[in-house]
Amino acid sequence: MADQSEQQQSKKDENNNEIEPAEKKSRRRFIIIAVVILLVLIAGLFYWHSTYSEDTDDAQVDGDLYQVSSRITGQVIKVYVEDNQKVEAGAPIADIDPKDYQVALEQAQATLASSQAAYLQADVNVPITNVSSRTDISTSGSAVLSAQAAIAQAQKQAQAASARVDQAKANAVKSRLDVERYTPLVQKDVISKQQYDAAVATDAGNTAAVLDAQATLLAQQAAVSQADEKLAQARSTASQSRSNGPQLVRVQQALANSQLARVKEAQAQVDQATLNLSYAHITAPVTGIVSKKNVVVGANLSIGQDLLTIVPLTNLWVTANFKETQLDKMKSGQNVTIKVDALGGRKFSGKVTQIGGATGSKLSLFPPENATGNYVKVVQRIPVRIDFTNLQQEDGDYALRPGFSVTPEVAVK
Known part of the structure; x- marks a missing residue:
């Protein structure tokens, strides 16, 4: 009986040893297949991204900074705003003595x-x-x-x-x-x-x-x-x-x-x-944030003297510096998804409006001169203007500011 029991136990051990390699092979096969599928998906995603869209992290929000200045001479008798105050278009900024x-x-x-x-x-x-x-x-x-x-x-x-x-x-x-x-x-x-x-x-x-x-x-x-x-x-x-x-x-x-x-x-x-x-009653030309205020009551103003700067909150766009190798399929009118870093990756919609006429280095103060023997080819960047398409609805809280870093993704196909 003991021998028979040992023989049965020996047969079970042999069967278990045969089952374990099979399970291991099946598990290994599943892992390999999963890794292959994942690699295929990553490759497909990379291919799709490189083929159907272009993006860059060299981009920022731009806007026209309005320099409010005096158009007449006179003495300031009242100032209505302070630094970093939000003002609406047409809101009073300062008054000049109007008697003369x-x-x-x-x-x-x-x-x-x-x-x-x-x-x-x-x-x-x-x-x-x-x-x-x-x-x-x-x-x-x-x-x-x-x-x-x-x-x-x-x-x-x-x-x-x-x-x-x-x-x-x-x-x-x-x-x-x-x-x-x-x-x-x-x-x-x-x-x-x-x-x-x-x-x-x-x-x-x-x-x-x-x-x-x-x-x-x-x-x-x-x-x-x-x-x-x-x-x-x-x-x-x-x-x-x-x-x-x-x-x-x-x-x-x-x-x-x-x-x-x-x-x-x-x-x-x-x-x-x-x-x-x-002109003795100075008002805000646009809605924005007051910055660099340097006007006080009693100051004697001259024509053209700067009073303050208004940073706009509505008339904004994005200037994205794409590599020249990214512009092959890019053209005006293409849709853009804009991710803003300062807002936790909040996304906005836009479209390509203009592609710059020259590279950033060519428009610099000292453009490079390549007529030398040690020339090294460098990929240049072209400024591309991207306008927001639905800014009022997407930025109802006026969170965007000129100078914010963004990552635009252009759908080139």
Whole structure:
């Protein structure tokens, strides 16, 4: 029985020894397969990552730092902000004493009112001058016609006076002949003394009539000359009216235009004074954090003097310096996942906007000169701009700051 038991035990030990190597082989095979699968997955992940995406740890958040400066001179009378204070766009920062600029504005407004009144007067005179010149032209034309009619009338009257002179001379000649015939007859008492005296009186009257007719003729001839002078004067006046009338209108129009230019100049001075007055109240151009504040109450500011810097919280982007070997498949519009180190690896979404025009070393203050015998090829880096696509929703707590280190991953396929 003991021998049989030993034989059975020996058979069991042999069976166990046969089972143990099989289990060990199976376990070893499983481990090998698992390691191979893991290596394949790692290789596949590396291949996928290197083929379908590109990343770099040489990247940071960028933003426009706004230097708030004074646009006018003056003394600060109030400051509203402190360092590291968050301000909204349009929030007050400081006030400059506005009294001088208020006075300048009132003076400019007074000058504008005076210029507008002068322009109104000059502009009203334009149609008045136009009507007046037309009236002068019409009146001078009528004067010419009247002078011409007066000459014609004077000439007719002179002709009538000349005819009366001829008639008076004829009567005088007849009466003189009558006296000459009556003289011997009265001496011989053929005719009465009374008839002779009547003939002598008639002759004297006719002689006087000749003189009167000649004087009237001279007067009528003088009237003709005077009418000629008036016609010449009327024609000269009419010519001047036709020539000077439009010129006077243009002169008045030019004066109105000059006054209008002065109105515009005065309006520009009012606008400038209004702007200067508004510059006395300095406000934040964007929403951000106040930094480098160096303005205090009582300080006398000059134009362009820096007051503080505002670090923006919304208008941000990422500048990533990728190696030149990573840019083969990179282009604008590709989606980017941005991991921020300072926020515990918090991720943001973005897209490639621009690929830089030159390498960082080429844009440095002292670019490298490779025309030497000991040249060593170095992989260069190109700055790539990445814009956030949904910053307001992903950064609702305004946690991002310019200068944060990030790791962007660009999906190149």
